[in-house]
Amino acid sequence: MSGIHVTTTINGDEAEFICQPDETLLDVLRDRMGMTGSKEGCGSGDCGACSVMVNDRLVCSCLVLGAEAEGARVDTIEGMADGETLHPLQRKFLEHAALQCGVCTPGFLVAAKALLEKNPDPSEIEVRYWLAGNLCRCTGYDKIIRAVMDAAAEMRGA
Amino acid sequence: MSRLTEKARDGALKQVGTRPLRPDGIDKVTGRARFGADAVAPGMLVGKILRSPHAHARIKAIDTTKAEALSGVKAVITADDFGDVDESLTDTLHNIMAHGKALYEGHAVAAVAAVNMSVARQALKLIEVDYDVLPHVTDVEEAAQPDAPLIREDLLTVGVNPPATKPSNISARHEFGHGDVGKGFAEADIIVERTFRTEATHQGYIEPHSWLGSMGPDGQAELWGCTQGHYMVRDTCAGLLGIDVSKLRVTASEIGGGFGGKTTVFVEPVVLALSRKANRPVKITMSREEVFKATGPTSSSANRVKIGITKDGRITAADAELFYQGGAFPGSPVEFGAMAAFACYALENVRAVGWDVLANRPKQAAYRAPGAPMIVFAVESVIDELARRIDMDPVDFRLKNAPKEGDRSSYGPKFGPIGLIQTLEAAKAHPHYSAPLGPNQGRGIAAGFWFNFGGMTCSNINIGNDGTVTIAVGTPDIGGSRASMCLMAAEEFGIPYDRVKAIVADTSALGFNDVTDGSRVTFSSGYATIQSARAAIGEMCKRAAQIWGIPEEAVDWSDGHARPSGPNAGDFEPLSMAEIAASAARTGGPIAGHHEVNVDGAGVSFGVHIADVEIDPQTGRSTVTRYTVLQDAGKAIHPAYVEGQYQGGAVQGIGWALNEEYIYGEDGRLQNAGFLDYRMPVASDLPMIDTQIIEIPNEGHPYGVRGVGETPIVPPLGAIGNAVSQAIGLRVTETPMSPPRLLAMMSSYREAAE
Amino acid sequence: MVKVVLWGALTHATNGEAELDLDVRTVKELLTRLETDYPALAPQLKKGVSVAIDGQIYRDAWFAPIPEGAEVFVLPRMVGG
Numbered sequence: 001m002s003g004i005h006v007t008t009t010i011n012g013d014e015a016e017f018i019c020q021p022d023e024t025l026l027d028v029l030r031d032r033m034g035m036t037g038s039k040e041g042c043g044s045g046d047c048g049a050c051s052v053m054v055n056d057r058l059v060c061s062c063l064v065l066g067a068e069a070e071g072a073r074v075d076t077i078e079g080m081a082d083g084e085t086l087h088p089l090q091r092k093f094l095e096h097a098a099l100q101c102g103v104c105t106p107g108f109l110v111a112a113k114a115l116l117e118k119n120p121d122p123s124e125i126e127v128r129y130w131l132a133g134n135l136c137r138c139t140g141y142d143k144i145i146r147a148v149m150d151a152a153a154e155m156r157g158a
Numbered sequence: 159m160s161r162l163t164e165k166a167r168d169g170a171l172k173q174v175g176t177r178p179l180r181p182d183g184i185d186k187v188t189g190r191a192r193f194g195a196d197a198v199a200p201g202m203l204v205g206k207i208l209r210s211p212h213a214h215a216r217i218k219a220i221d222t223t224k225a226e227a228l229s230g231v232k233a234v235i236t237a238d239d240f241g242d243v244d245e246s247l248t249d250t251l252h253n254i255m256a257h258g259k260a261l262y263e264g265h266a267v268a269a270v271a272a273v274n275m276s277v278a279r280q281a282l283k284l285i286e287v288d289y290d291v292l293p294h295v296t297d298v299e300e301a302a303q304p305d306a307p308l309i310r311e312d313l314l315t316v317g318v319n320p321p322a323t324k325p326s327n328i329s330a331r332h333e334f335g336h337g338d339v340g341k342g343f344a345e346a347d348i349i350v351e352r353t354f355r356t357e358a359t360h361q362g363y364i365e366p367h368s369w370l371g372s373m374g375p376d377g378q379a380e381l382w383g384c385t386q387g388h389y390m391v392r393d394t395c396a397g398l399l400g401i402d403v404s405k406l407r408v409t410a411s412e413i414g415g416g417f418g419g420k421t422t423v424f425v426e427p428v429v430l431a432l433s434r435k436a437n438r439p440v441k442i443t444m445s446r447e448e449v450f451k452a453t454g455p456t457s458s459s460a461n462r463v464k465i466g467i468t469k470d471g472r473i474t475a476a477d478a479e480l481f482y483q484g485g486a487f488p489g490s491p492v493e494f495g496a497m498a499a500f501a502c503y504a505l506e507n508v509r510a511v512g513w514d515v516l517a518n519r520p521k522q523a524a525y526r527a528p529g530a531p532m533i534v535f536a537v538e539s540v541i542d543e544l545a546r547r548i549d550m551d552p553v554d555f556r557l558k559n560a561p562k563e564g565d566r567s568s569y570g571p572k573f574g575p576i577g578l579i580q581t582l583e584a585a586k587a588h589p590h591y592s593a594p595l596g597p598n599q600g601r602g603i604a605a606g607f608w609f610n611f612g613g614m615t616c617s618n619i620n621i622g623n624d625g626t627v628t629i630a631v632g633t634p635d636i637g638g639s640r641a642s643m644c645l646m647a648a649e650e651f652g653i654p655y656d657r658v659k660a661i662v663a664d665t666s667a668l669g670f671n672d673v674t675d676g677s678r679v680t681f682s683s684g685y686a687t688i689q690s691a692r693a694a695i696g697e698m699c700k701r702a703a704q705i706w707g708i709p710e711e712a713v714d715w716s717d718g719h720a721r722p723s724g725p726n727a728g729d730f731e732p733l734s735m736a737e738i739a740a741s742a743a744r745t746g747g748p749i750a751g752h753h754e755v756n757v758d759g760a761g762v763s764f765g766v767h768i769a770d771v772e773i774d775p776q777t778g779r780s781t782v783t784r785y786t787v788l789q790d791a792g793k794a795i796h797p798a799y800v801e802g803q804y805q806g807g808a809v810q811g812i813g814w815a816l817n818e819e820y821i822y823g824e825d826g827r828l829q830n831a832g833f834l835d836y837r838m839p840v841a842s843d844l845p846m847i848d849t850q851i852i853e854i855p856n857e858g859h860p861y862g863v864r865g866v867g868e869t870p871i872v873p874p875l876g877a878i879g880n881a882v883s884q885a886i887g888l889r890v891t892e893t894p895m896s897p898p899r900l901l902a903m904m905s906s907y908r909e910a911a912e
Numbered sequence: 913m914v915k916v917v918l919w920g921a922l923t924h925a926t927n928g929e930a931e932l933d934l935d936v937r938t939v940k941e942l943l944t945r946l947e948t949d950y951p952a953l954a955p956q957l958k959k960g961v962s963v964a965i966d967g968q969i970y971r972d973a974w975f976a977p978i979p980e981g982a983e984v985f986v987l988p989r990m991v992g993g
Contacts, residue, residue: 020276022276030195030196035189036189036192036193036195036196037188037189037190038189039193039195039364039365039414040195040366040443041364041365041366041414041446041833042446042832042833043445043446044446044832044833044834046446046832046833046834047364047446047833049364076189077188077189078188078189080188080189081188086184086187086188090187090188093187094179094180094183094184094187095179096798097177097180097638097796097798097799097801097802099183099186099187100415100636100637100638100799100802100806101363101364101365101412101413101414101415101416101636101637102182102186102187102191102412102414103193103363103364103365103412103414103415104364104414105186105187106187106189109187125842127841128841128842128844129841129842131840131841131842132840132841132842132843133840134840134841135362135364135833135838135840136364136841137361137362137363137364137415137417137806137810137838138415138636138637138802138806139802139805139806139809140802140805140806140807140808140809140810140839140844140847141805141809141839141840141841141844142805142844142846142847143798143801143802143805144841145841145846146846246958246959316921316924317920317921317922317923317924318924319923319924319928321924330921331920331921332919332920332921332988333919333920333921333923334919334920361993417993418992418993419993421991421992421993491991493919493921493988494988494991497987497988511920524991524992524993525993526993527992527993528991528992528993569985569987570917570919570964570985570987571964571966571967571968571969571983571985571987572966572967572983573967574967574968608992609969609990609992610992611962611969611971611990611992612971613971675991675992675993676990676991676992676993677992678992756971756972756973758968758969758970758971758973758976759968760969858968865992868992868993
């Protein structure tokens with residue numbers, strides 16, 4: 001197999017890589033770009049631990065090929081904080097103890113951010129359904145939902 | 159033997175019980191935290207394991223020559239690459255690599271190390287295994303039959319009289335109890351006896367097992383990966399590979415969940431054996447399918463429970479017989495099931511008999527309160543039915559029969575200070591308990607229990623030259639325990655929480671530590687951390703005494719300062735930790751404290767859950783509409799993470815009750831080895847999980863801590879089962895209570911009525 | 913003398929006896945005595961057991977004292993998840 005040359009933007013920075021045709025975007029991020037914040041929990045799009053944004057669309061990066069990132073804009077957990085300043089969702093996850101082991105946390109944060117960009121004032125039900133594609137085995141979701149609702153309220157200035 | 163400090167008794171704890179941010183938090187919300195699969199090493203190879211497609215097969219031959227010849231393949235191993243091991247490790251060895259027979263679908267038969275995943279996958283296809291397929295059995299009741307296909311031709315049941323002479327799949331019989339159940343049932347006015355079945359479930363941690371290992375020709379080795387116990391990994395791997403314990407250094411990465419499933423080894427020794435052969439670092443990361451098929455789910459079970467009561471609600475006798483299959487090796491947690499079965503009741507006449515059964519399934523591993531949820535589902539269901547039969551409130555019924563301090567437990571020893579009665583009373587007083595129910599809804603209540611234990615534990619505290627504190631513990635942090643360690647040390651030193659940092663040290667830095675399990679970490683590592691802090695404080699008081707030229711006993715410690723006391727009080731300005739630390743070089747050297755102990759005195763823990771469930775009569779789908787957990791924590795060090803344990807355990811139990819199950823086909827193969835078909839609860843399945851922390855101090859810990867991690871998974875099966883049974887008017891006796899199962903129950907009931 | 917109660921799976925090695933009266937003062941003395949009197953218990957004792965002394969459960973604590981008249985239970989080695 002010969003490698004495919006891909007030019008893309010990751011977290012606002014231009015990036016280039018060569019990948020095999022069968023490599024997923026998740027493989028590329030983790031193994032070629034050293035960005036291991038996105039996690040592989042299932043490799044089949046069922047757990048959401050590898051959630052990233054591609055052209056402002058929430059995707060499971062295990063279901064996207066690396067080659068598909070050509071010309072695209074990819075945003076990952078590594079780009080969520082603004083320098084030293086955490087995103088309100090990141091801060092609220094900490095304040096609400098919305099993580100235990102933390103392996104699902106990057107996926108939840110990316111997915112929740114995508115929700116709040118679409119819907120700044122979601123109901124609890126809307127948050128629960130939006131995040132139904134992200135599995136957490138530790139928390140029972142309670143504190144995650146509270147953290148997202150609280151972050152949304154803060155971001156609305158409520 | 160009370161170790162309760164005056165501080166804890168007076169309620170004078172200043173930081174313990176608050177909710178500061180966790181020290182590993184920023185790393186975990188920014189993607190910086192390094193989990194098992196995040197490790198790399200120069201020259202690293204990819205390892206991949208070939209697994210049996212058959213549930214039971216004799217391995218006649220394995221030909222690896224074609225795989226070895228493939229370009230990019232650096233090592234291929236089979237059982238032949240492991241030597242003889244101590245008898246205590248034989249089952250572990252035979253589980254991580256099949257020896258002679260494949261005992262379940264997914265059983266490892268060979269492994270390769272190659273330059274990349276693509277080559278590794280091709281290499282697996284080139285390994286030729288000649289199988290002689292044998293009859294198999296996966297169902298626990300079928301496996302226990304005398305004519306079942308034998309998994310081991312030489313297994314004789316232990317614990318039976320007269321001794322077994324004919325091999326079977328039953329490895330042991332366990333019995334607990336006291337009194338005379340026959341006499342007790344004769345005194346009963348009402349007796350209910352039923353059989354309950356539960357399917358196997360998986361711990362479902364989101365992070366698959368992943369290990370990076372390196373072993374050189376000199377026998378020096380390193381491992382880096384996710385585990386609940388890196389000392390266990392070190393000792394087990396050293397034994398399996400025949401190397402000195404001191405030559406293997408294991409570092410625990412951040413761990414993405416375990417719940418008992420990472421308390422043993424699977425790929426770790428394979429990684430080392432491949433690395434030894436290839437003489438390069440090797441990493442193996444399991445796929446989710448491998449996690450389901452080849453790690454350790456819990457037992458499936460079939461349990462008969464019989465309880466007799468008087469008309470006024472006193473239990474006169476309780477009897478249970480448990481059958482748990484623990485996979486293809488002895489060692490299901492049936493004895494703990496039998497011990498925990500009736501622990502929520504004070505009984506004069508009680509018996510629980512457990513049978514440990516082998517089946518062609520993966521060797522079970524611990525899952526949160528191992529063995530308890532299945533039998534407690536059965537017991538709490540029968541208790542619920544009895545309370546209804548005599549028209550008694552189910553909480554009052556439990557209160558009437560609940561054990562208190564000094565009562566004999568159903569498994570033998572007498573209880574120390576316990577909080578079941580207070581927890582039941584809190585449940586009764588909770589607004590949830592008296593809230594109205596809607597149509598098609600039911601409310602269930604159930605109690606649950608877990609033993610908890612302490613175990614081998616070390617802690618090391620070093621005082622930096624600026625007076626800040628580093629705590630090293632040997633217990634991987636699964637749910638925020640570093641925050642709890644920091645809180646306890648900050649409390650002892652009397653300094654701000656953010657001047658303390660806790661890390662999980664590698665195996666070369668501390669003495670042996672037992673695995674993070676048994677709800678033991680906040681209790682045991684906390685205990686050792688408090689003692690380490692006290693040792694360091696003693697040293698700092700000594701230094702201050704020398705500086706002041708007064709006796710050591712004349713120095714007190716409070717709020718981060720050494721202070722002259724007694725006749726010298728006020729003679730000298732107090733010395734802060736930072737000042738004492740700054741002069742450490744001139745006063746005798748670095749300041750540290752350490753503690754090594756095999757802790758006992760872990761207090762048992764009781765919980766009570768209230769569940770509201772609504773059933774859709776058209777589809778049989780259950781929706782949990784409200785859920786409340788009440789549990790005795792002894793003392794909550796960091797209440798937010800205690801609540802998190804209650805909520806997470808409850809939701810795992812809800813999943814077990816309603817949807818999760820291992821589904822085997824006629825061919826003995828697992829049919830749902832993925833998160834789409836193995837249906838764990840998602841956010842939209844659930845309501846908020848209310849919690850109430852009860853605090854009845856455990857005398858075995860300086861602040862009164864009891865372990866809290868495991869008990870919360872024990873009551874949900876019963877609580878949900880009782881709620882569903884009330885909602886549909888029929889007693890549910892099997893998990894999962896999935897829509898097809900409930901629909902079938904309801905329609906056959908309707909047909910019978912028509 | 914102390915009363916020692918064995919859990920059911922051990923009684924195959926003790927001719928069916930589940931309760932024993934033994935003159936032992938520590939957990940180590942107890943385990944040694946059990947192994948001497950009932951050699952068939954050795955494999956289980958090697959695997960590890962827990963010992964409850966007057967309600968307090970110990971794992972692997974050889975020198976835990978057993979007071980005169982104490983009630984002792986030999987239980988499976990505690991595990992967790």
